[in-house]
Amino acid sequence: MQVTETLNEGLKRGYKMVLSAKELDDKVLAKLKEAQPEIEMKGFRKGKVPLPLLKKQFGARVLGEAMQEAVDGAMSKHFEDSGERPAAEPAVKMTNEDWKEGDDVEVEMSYEALPEIPELALDKIKLEKLVVKADDAAVDEALGNLASTAQDFKDRRKGSKAKDGDQVTFDFVGKVDGEAFEGGSAEDYPLVLGSNSFIPGYEEQLVGVKAGEEKDVTVSFPEDYQAEHLAGKEAVFSCTIKAVKEPVAAEINDELAQKFGAEDLEALKTQIRERLEMEYAGAARAIMKRGLLDALDKTVKFELPPTMVEMEAKQIAHQLWHEDNPDVHGHDHPEIEPTKEHTELAERRVKLGLVLAELGRVAEVQVSDAEMTQAVMEQARQYPGQEREFFEFVQSNPQMQQQLRAPIFEDKVVDHAFEQAKVTEKEISKDDLEKALEALEDE
Template identity: 80%
Template sequence: MQVTETLNEGLKRAYTMILTAQELDDKVTAKLKEAQPEIEMKGFRKGKVPLPLLKKQFGQRVLGEAMQEAVDGAMAQHFEDKGERPAAEPAVKMVNEDWKEGDDVEVEMSYEALPEIPEVDLSTIKVERLVAKADDEAVDEALANLAESAQDFKDRKKGTKSKDGDQVVIDFVGKVDGEAFEGGSAEDYPLVLGSNSFIPGFEDQLVGVKAGEEKDVTVTFPEEYQAEHLAGKEAVFECKIKEVKEPVATEVNDELAQKYGAESLDDLKGQIKERLEAEYAGAARAVLKRKLLDEMDKLVSFDLPPSMVEAEAKQIAHQLWHEENPDVQGHDHPEVEPTEEHNTLAERRVRLGLLLAELGQKAEVEVSDAEMTQAVMEQARQYPGQERQFFEFVQNNPQMRQQLRAPIFEEKVIDHVIGLAEVSDKDVSKADLEKAVEALDEE
């Protein structure tokens, strides 16, 4: 196939490829010869059908396949000869749209090439890694939070009215237009007033009730309520107040520890300390990663594929717009145009993404099957009851697999960079670490 370069500007490339009618005919003939031994036709033994007859019978069917294989083969050979990699799937179109059998096939291919990434001496990078330890105050604060979440309740004095924060044990029947509806009834239900676990307005109306009372609670279901047949409708809940209980502080002792699966209070404290320090280490890694990327960004400069920068800038602008407009859930909104700031950030992300990919390839960084399985399992937990369907979806969706693989690959490359850079540890307080993390969002 004849290949002629028509554009070579920066990273933009374009070529015209001509597949002659004779080359195409030869490919069709070759494919028919390959299939000939297995073909049966009336009047001929298996494998003995003459080639001209096969061409007349099946030539048109094989033609498109032969043409596609010729173009794909020419493209693969082109990239191998040039030593280039396209930034995205090349755009390929047939030039002579009025093509008929017997004509040459003229195809135009265009793409943006990935740039050559310069060598980087990672040993010249010097960064600090923040190290925070969980002190007794932090452990005690976490213990207090656990005790609060394990809150107990005791009966209030008979005749005492309920207060916000109390627990009321109730039987209730919900009715819309006088008819009880499915899922709107319960017995001996323990409801903490102020927990906002029921429809807005429900709990407020039970403040001030006594044990033994009956009270009708009237509420209106939200317009966006999950059960469509109840959305926006007024409902009356007939409630019987069986008990009114006040919250009591849970003692921080071995009994509390055992509620959380620890053998003793000291054992629970040890577990909390480990968990807190794991959280601190995760935060410190995020800070270290940003510092590493900042230093790496200073070390490299190369041309970037315009389409990659444009796509990244649009994604950044779109994401930030939704963060500023949290009430808009869908994408039915005016197109968001990237700003100069978005473009600058996009250039940094694309540049560092290409650099990390190059470093990972050279270091032969691999994402194992076990790591991918773990990532899929973690994602599947977000879809309780549908884990199997999610696994099948990922298995049949290469783009989804790449989305799951990319962050694992990136973190492993960052580990590789950390191993080569000069990293010194710096002891800091929890407050200092929190300030460093907050600063990440401000940059």
């Protein structure tokens, strides 16, 4: 196949490829010869059908395959010989649309090449690793928060009115059109007001009740209520209040620790301290990663594929528009034009994406099957009862696989860069770490 360059401007490339009629015919005959031994046809023994007859019978079908294979082969050879890598799938189209058998095949291929990334001297990059130790005050604060989640309830003073957050123990009988319905009654039911455990409007009407009081609660079932015979209907619940209790935090002792699976209080404190320091380390890593990306952005310069930047800018503009318009869930809205700020952010993202990809390629960073399986399992937990369907979806969806693989790859490349860079540790307080994290989020 004859290949002629038609465009070479910056990263834009264009080529004209011509497959002569003879080349195409030779490929068709070669494919037919390859298949000939297995073909049977009435009047001929297996493998003895003459090629002219095979061509007449199957030539049209084989022609398209031969043409596609020739174009694919020419493209592969071009990229192998030139050493270029396309930024996206090349655009390929047949230019002689009035083609008929016996004519040459003329094809146009165009793409944007990935730029050459300058060699990166990671050992010249200086980074600061923030270190935060979990002090006793932080552990005690976390312990107190943990105790509040394991709260108990104690009886309020006799005659006290129930408040939001209190636990009301009561009997109730629900009726629709004066008739009690299945599942609408209970005795000694403990309900925490404000927990939204019951249908909308129910719990609010129990705020202010006292032990020993009787009260009718009138509510309407939602139109989409799961029990169709109750959906949209008004119901009256006759309630008898038996107790009103206020929430109290659980006592911080060995018994509390055992509720959370620890041997004793000291063991629970150790677990909390370790968890806090893991959280601090995660925040510190995010800050150091930003430092790395900023350093790479400043030190490396090269031309960016225009189409990649344009697509990224449009995606950023679209995402931010939806964040500003949360009520619009679909894409039925005016076209959103990227601003200068969107384009500048897109340029940074594309640039750093290419840099990290090159770092990973040079360092031969790979995402293992075990790492991918772990990522899929973590995602599958978001769909309880549908884990198997999610696994099958990922297996059959290369785009989803890439979405799961990309952040793993990036994290491994970043870790590799950390190992090569000059890293100094700096111990700071929890408050200073939070300030640094806030500053990072505000940028």
